Structures are given as structure tokens and as C-alpha cells.
Amino acid sequence: MPSMTERSQLGLIESSLAYDRYASRYDAVLIENKINAYMRSQMMDEERRTFSPGDNLLEIGCGTGDEALELAKRGCRVVAVDPSEGMLNQARSKANRAPFGVRVKFLKGYAREIGALVSTIETLPFDGAYSSFALSYETNLELVSEALALYIKPGGFFLAALMNRICAAEGLLAIGTLHPSMAGRRLAPITRHKVGQVNTSIIARTVHDVNRVFNPFFKLVDLRGLPVVLPPAYMNRLTRRFPGVMELFEQVDAKTARLPILRGLGDHSLFRFRRRHAA
């Protein structure tokens, strides 16, 4: 991973600062971009299936707080962490307007800092944790895995959606549009990632790499590509041009996302890990 100086020489800024600048527009873009909206809805379905009312949960990279507030509405308590003050401000103002907002506690910090951040929470350990589209900005997943191992109950679930290093749809589109560099984007040591008007860096990891980091403490019990059939969200213009096919693609995607081989070739991968019981 490049150092701070190397990143600023390349015009890349820290992920939290990029999201500070983007925060006021984030929710609108998520609605406008149909691929992003589909990914969000699939992730939230998974969260609803996995967690139960009364659960005490941790969210890493909560953004503007929609998932934490949805789970709070269903009776969960959530400690929601994000490094961007701008995103947290949006989240806090939504929580202030909702009667169940008091069930969410927002904390500022990077994923790698959660060990120290949550150590003083009164309601430890957590029944489970989740992280949507945030951990690819994190440089040190090992620290995240160790902290989650400390603070998630044995048998508890950890759901995580991370950017995949090998994306079949992107590869096919790169060949089809004669833009081979598009396919190599994720293989470079620094994957440049646009957030609004600025660029930050992201780490595209293989399923194998992510599993290796969490495997000492968590068993991988389910995996799906998110999405597999649809192109990555930055190609949203395709869905704007052919709006009718989006619904069809969503149906096919939901049916194929867990098929062997295909599930490891999505734009993102959605991991369902289960905290191992001590040996």
C-alpha cells in the first residue's frame, strides 16, 4: 500500500476526507445509481436475514447510517463506526429525527482502530457485526480480524462486502469495448477510486486473501458475488441507457450469485463469517 506522501503525489486523498466532501450527496447518488441501489438492497436483505431484534451489533464504515437505523428500527442496538465526520453528521441527524435513533451509538474512527474504540462500550461482546462497501479502504484487515475476534461472541456472524480483485463483468466489458486497461485497474498495487470529484485509493482483494485474514477466528459459511451479472456501479450509464434490462439482470444476478466459480468473480464479494468457538 502506498504511503501518505506517495498517495498525495498521485493526487489521491485519504478516504475519510474524500467522504467528508461527498457526504451531502451520498444518499441521492445511492438512489440514482441503480446498480448501487441493488447492491445496498441485497446487503440489507442479508442483514435482516442474519440478525434478530434485540441483537447487539457493530457496524464498520456506517456511512450515512441507513443500515444501522434500519436494524435499530427492527429492535437491534448498533455501535456504528466511520472515519468521516461528514458522513457521521448525516447519520446523526437522521438518528435524531427517528424514535429508534437512540439505539444507535455513532463513533468516529477507522476500521483498524475498532479494537481501542469499542473497548469501553458497556454492552460487549457483540452478537454480530457487519460492514458494507467500506473495508476495501482499510489498509490493515489483520487488526480488524483480531479486534472482531475479541468482541464478537462465539457463533456470532460477521457480514462483509468488499471489492473483489477479479471481476468477470468488468473483464468482459474491457474486452468488448477494447479498453484492456479497465480490466487491469484492480490488479495495480493502488486502485484509484473516484469518490465524487476526488480520487482516493482502494485495495481490491481476492476472496482467498480476505478469507485468509479472517480464517483464524471466523469460518466462512457463505459467499456470493455482489453483483456477478451486472457491471460495476461506475458503469451506471449502461443501466440508464437500457433501463428495461436492469430488472431482468437483477433477477438473473440473484439466482447466479452463489453458483460455484461465479460467486468468486463478482464486482464485490459478500462474505458471511461465523465466529469460531475456542478450540
Ligand SMILES: C[S@@+](CC[C@H](N)C(=O)[O-])C[C@H]1O[C@@H](n2cnc3c(N)ncnc32)[C@H](O)[C@@H]1O
Ligand atoms: C461506500 S461508503 C459505504 C457506507 C455504508 N456502509 C453504505 O453501504 O452505504 C464507504 C464508507 O467507508 C468509510 N471508510 C473509509 N475508509 C474506511 C476505513 N479505513 N475504515 C472504515 N470505514 C472507512 C467512508 O467514510 C464511507 O462512509
